[in-house]
Amino acid sequence: MCNEIIELLRQLERERNIPLPELMATLEGAIANACRKQLHYPSSSRIRAQWAPDAPNCFRLFIEKEIVGLVTDEHTQISVEEAHKIDANLEVGDKVSLELPLDLLGRVAVQNAFQMLRQRLSELEREHAMRELQAHVGKVITARVERFQGSTVILSYGRVEVILPYRHQIARETYAIGDNLKVLILEIQVPPREGGREPRLRDMKVIASRTDKRLVAGLLAQESPEVASGEVEIKAIAREPGERTKIAVYSRNPLVDAVGACLGQRGMRLQAISNELAGEHIDIVEWSRDPEKFIRAALSPARVNRVVILDPEHRKARVVVPNNQLRQAVGRSGVNVRLAEELTGWTLEVHSEEEIAKQERSARRGA
Numbered sequence: 190m191c192n193e194i195i196e197l198l199r200q201l202e203r204e205r206n207i208p209l210p211e212l213m214a215t216l217e218g219a220i221a222n223a224c225r226k227q228l229h230y231p232s233s234s235r236i237r238a239q240w241a242p243d244a245p246n247c248f249r250l251f252i253e254k255e256i257v258g259l260v261t262d263e264h265t266q267i268s269v270e271e272a273h274k275i276d277a278n279l280e281v282g283d284k285v286s287l288e289l290p291l292d293l294l295g296r297v298a299v300q301n302a303f304q305m306l307r308q309r310l311s312e313l314e315r316e317h318a319m320r321e322l323q324a325h326v327g328k329v330i331t332a333r334v335e336r337f338q339g340s341t342v343i344l345s346y347g348r349v350e351v352i353l354p355y356r357h358q359i360a361r362e363t364y365a366i367g368d369n370l371k372v373l374i375l376e377i378q379v380p381p382r383e384g385g386r387e388p389r390l391r392d393m394k395v396i397a398s399r400t401d402k403r404l405v406a407g408l409l410a411q412e413s414p415e416v417a418s419g420e421v422e423i424k425a426i427a428r429e430p431g432e433r434t435k436i437a438v439y440s441r442n443p444l445v446d447a448v449g450a451c452l453g454q455r456g457m458r459l460q461a462i463s464n465e466l467a468g469e470h471i472d473i474v475e476w477s478r479d480p481e482k483f484i485r486a487a488l489s490p491a492r493v494n495r496v497v498i499l500d501p502e503h504r505k506a507r508v509v510v511p512n513n514q515l516r517q518a519v520g521r522s523g524v525n526v527r528l529a530e531e532l533t534g535w536t537l538e539v540h541s542e543e544e545i546a547k548q549e550r551s552a553r554r555g556a
Contacts, residue, residue, distance in 0.1 A: 191247040197303070205310060206347070207317050212306070213240055215313055219302035220248055234264040250289040256281050311348060318347035322395055326374050329407030332397065334368040344370065349395060357398035359431040362467045371465050372397035373404040400430035408465060409436065412458040415450035424476040427531035431469055433520070435487060435528045437476035448473050480535060484508060487529035491518035494542065507538045515541040
């Protein structure tokens with residue numbers, strides 16, 4: 190019988206992706222409840238079951254009782270005299286665990302417990318998935334589009350609903366039921382306690398994001414083993430979701446090219462991330478302690494002729510680019526220079542050579 194129980198639990202473990210210890214703990218609780226009902230014990234009685242392969246019915250039963258001077262409930266209390274027969278050091282107020290006779294645990298109780306376990310499987314799956322997600326806040330998961338509630342997208346991750354609010358969706362991105370999306374677990378909202386009770390896992394809400402810049406970092410780690418291992422470090426990220434992302438990377442190994450490790454062969458790693466983010470442009474640049482070098486890299490793909498540090502204390506710099514590179518350096522609606530400023534932490538004045546020449550001529554005439 191014990192081998193049959195273990196085999197059934199292992200089968201459920203494979204089918205439902207719930208660890209065997211969790212299934213066993215749930216079964217022990219179900220057996221304790223089944224025995225309580227079979228023996229007509231009140232709900233206040235503290236009965237527990239313990240897996241014991243050497244026992245005739247594979248479990249041992251225990252009941253916890255409180256030591257009192259005068260017994261008023263034989264199901265939850267034991268007299269001092271009876272307690273001293275077990276241990277002379279026990280006192281009033283102590284609790285003692287007594288083993289119940291094995292004949293109280295019949296096959297019917299075990300069968301009823303398995304029925305209760307099967308009824309709880311869906312809830313158990315959800316609880317397991319929720320605990321897994323609690324450990325993955327700030328990380329990337331793949332979830333399936335299930336339905337829509339107004340502008341909110343409801344995703345599923347196993348038995349757990351994941352909410353993708355409108356404000357965390359990429360602008361102009363469309364979704365269809367059945368789509369698999371990579372999302373970042375932003376937070377798990379826990380309802381307030383009621384009556385001093387801990388909130389149940391089923392009442393918690395999982396909030397996801399497609400706009401958080403950590404999503405891009407997570408996707409890069411999935412595509413690049415060097416980033417995942419920490420050999421290549423992500424130093425900074427700047428993002429305007431749906432438009433462009435700039436990532437500054439640094440190699441801890443002098444033999445590894447940080448940028449190349451992120452691009453992959455023919456840029457395939459970066460292309461995979463862009464495809465996942467609805468065609469969002471991704472720029473990978475090499476991080477540097479030298480601000481002039483870092484600013485040059487941050488403004489790519491535009492070419493930079495020179496960088497002039499205007500105010501090191503307040504981190505202000507002037508950037509001069511070829512005349513035909515000004516539009517690209519600034520970017521559409523200024524996106525490229527904004528992201529470069531966010532990435533580097535410097536305020537940048539971007540000018541073309543022609544603009545600088547005009548300023549110099551005006552200064553000479555004024556002199």
